[in-house]
Amino acid sequence: MTNSERIAVTGATGQLGRLVIAELLRIAPSAHLIGIVRNASAAKDLAERGVELRTANYEDPAAVRAALAGVDKVLLISSSEIGQRVRQHSHVIDAAKAAGVKLIAYTSLLRADTSPMALAEEHRKTEALIRASAIPFVFLRNGWYTENYTGNVAAAVQQGAVLGAAGQGRISSAARADYAAAAAAVLASRDNQAGQIYELAGDNAFTLADYAAEIARQSGRPVVYKDLPAADYKAALVSIGLPEAFAALLAESDAKAAKGSLYDDSRQLSRLIARPTTPMAQSVAAALAR
Known part of the structure; x- marks a missing residue:
């Protein structure tokens, strides 16, 4: 540059x-x-x-x-x-x-x-x-931003549940800051980046049951994952005020995550930013501290 x-x-x-x-x-x-x-x-x-x-x-x-x-x-x-x-x-x-x-x-x-x-x-x-x-x-x-989930940490603690339709699908999410660091690294690079396609995801995958358990561990409150059919999850999202089309998209995304669509173990993100991606537990801690 x-x-x-x-x-x-x-x-x-x-x-x-x-x-x-x-x-x-x-x-x-x-x-x-x-x-x-x-x-x-x-x-x-x-x-x-x-x-x-x-x-x-x-x-x-x-x-x-x-x-x-x-x-x-x-x-x-x-x-x-x-x-x-x-x-x-x-x-x-x-x-x-x-x-x-x-x-x-x-x-x-x-x-x-x-x-x-x-x-x-x-x-x-x-x-x-x-x-x-x-x-x-x-x-x-x-890939998925961990903040897609941690933005609702307070509600999960209050209700004692994380809702979703992702089953046991493993999700390789990373913090928004990790993806931002990757974009900056590419833009600032002295190497020719033209034609590069980066598949970016977090180093450590987790299920939504793992996520709920981490909230419970850190908050000291009982929080469990409740897996729902996609249609029921969509209805739950609509009931809390999400537009129907957006709720349908989120529910569909969860259903696809159940089949592996948000899992990736290539670690291209951590290589690009030259550090490990932010652990889910760290993102949960940050959300609980707000």
Whole structure:
């Protein structure tokens, strides 16, 4: 990486984006970092640390094109708007091509090319668009974030149960910060990353029964895993206020996890970040401490 390289991160004020920016500031202090944000006022802290802010959102092709002008590398963090992702991502890909971006890194899904999970479809289509663009690319195929579970630790302790439909499926999750470190490592690398496809997952897999037992151990309260049919799990998610379509997607993901879709033992993530991934127990401890 050269001092003149300009690295842009989309969704820079999101949960993953902020962590990527922080890691880049640590490992690549000489880089010119550009945070692409929807609202610059929500990113004043980034500006204070020397990050250039450019305002755009995935729905505005002209703004995205302006935001990527002069950029050498861009991290396209996948949109959170399921069902709209391919169209939104296409705006970033088209803008990157017009800007002559030298590398686009995309946060995809673990084994997106073969995964039976419904979530994989939009990632497959986005990967295809990136390949067709002829922009040099890196696919960061992220597995599950442990925070997908630990965000509900308080409720699990209160109710004495973790609900799911993953059976005895082993889940190789990692902390969001681990995936952010991987993205930063790729963007800051002096090696040619073009064409790399990383299947990223945690070092140590666990079942949801293991997860519930860890919450019980650390909290000192009885917490068990209750495995449900996917339809019942979906209904439970709807009952706590999740939109029906999103609840169905989560339940389907759990059902596929029961068959191994979120298990991976390649340890590509820990090799890429040059350290072990964050243990599930550590993530549980952090969640309980909040």
